[in-house]
Amino acid sequence: MTTFDFSGQTAIVTGGTRGIGAAITGAFLKAGATVVATYAGNHAAAQAFAAAQAVGAERLHLRCFDVGDYAAAEEFYRWFDTSFKALEVLVNNAGIRRDGVVGMLSKDDWDAVLRTNLTGSFAMSKFAIMRMLPNRYGRIINITSPSGREGFEGQANYAASKAGQVAFMRSLSKEVAKRRITVNCVSPGFIDTEFIGALPPEQLKAYQDSVPVKRFGQPAEVAHGVLFLATREAAYVTGSVLEITGGL
Numbered sequence: 001m002t003t004f005d006f007s008g009q010t011a012i013v014t015g016g017t018r019g020i021g022a023a024i025t026g027a028f029l030k031a032g033a034t035v036v037a038t039y040a041g042n043h044a045a046a047q048a049f050a051a052a053q054a055v056g057a058e059r060l061h062l063r064c065f066d067v068g069d070y071a072a073a074e075e076f077y078r079w080f081d082t083s084f085k086a087l088e089v090l091v092n093n094a095g096i097r098r099d100g101v102v103g104m105l106s107k108d109d110w111d112a113v114l115r116t117n118l119t120g121s122f123a124m125s126k127f128a129i130m131r132m133l134p135n136r137y138g139r140i141i142n143i144t145s146p147s148g149r150e151g152f153e154g155q156a157n158y159a160a161s162k163a164g165q166v167a168f169m170r171s172l173s174k175e176v177a178k179r180r181i182t183v184n185c186v187s188p189g190f191i192d193t194e195f196i197g198a199l200p201p202e203q204l205k206a207y208q209d210s211v212p213v214k215r216f217g218q219p220a221e222v223a224h225g226v227l228f229l230a231t232r233e234a235a236y237v238t239g240s241v242l243e244i245t246g247g248l
């Protein structure tokens, strides 16, 4: 991986204890950042992730709350203010899928996906921006999905949430550009995590065949793109979507 230096910076990575988020957290720790990795409730996975960090474990902080709960997000940032002087980077990575064709999709599954993926990104970004504006510096990166652009069948709720993250990012990027805050999305293709591991084998094979490079991506390959967008040097990249999809 390219060498990055985030020494002296603090990053929040939502869903930062498993899958893609864990790779992003680990990459920031290796690059010298202090990282707050949040998660929803899988304490065992979070503890195992923390125990596995060979580099920067003393700079890793874990917090458990639901990003889709606006009041919980606000409470999290109150804790953040008591522990850290400034926030340089927010990665809105926490996300869920509840797949089903629209005719069979329950309102609960619609609400849960929109609430976590889209409302969560809004709440976390809103409170981050309030802390970045006075410092006239910040980097916000949303993890979206090609499903938001393509609209994969059986994923209307997920696709709507992921397209919504892109639209949200474009508006926010314009609002804060003058304050030297950039807002971008990373769109990973099929990445080798538990998130897609739950799909039926025939669907996995079809997805793999559809990728021009003929393999699933690795979480570290997504983390690399996120860290690039989070650098000070990426100051002129805002309002954009970086696709890490193996050419999908």
Ligand SMILES: NC(=O)c1ccc[n+]([C@@H]2O[C@H](COP(=O)([O-])OP(=O)(O)OC[C@H]3O[C@@H](n4cnc5c(N)ncnc54)[C@H](OP(=O)(O)O)[C@@H]3O)[C@@H](O)[C@H]2O)c1
Pocket: 014, 015, 016, 017, 018, 019, 020, 021, 038, 039, 040, 041, 042, 043, 045, 046, 065, 066, 067, 068, 092, 093, 094, 095, 096, 116, 143, 144, 145, 146, 187, 188, 189, 190, 191, 192, 193, 194, 195, 196
């Ligand atoms: N994997 C892929 O192929 C792929 C492709 C495109 C986009 N993405 C996107 O990449 C992101 C990460 O995916 P992944 O595959 O790494 O997922 P994952 O392995 O399922 O991990 C999800 C992480 O998000 C946390 N989380 C879930 N709901 C939450 C909530 N309501 N509040 C706080 N944290 C919550 C989980 O916490 P717990 O551990 O406590 O459950 C976990 O840490 C998602 O936004 C997903 O849409 C993934």
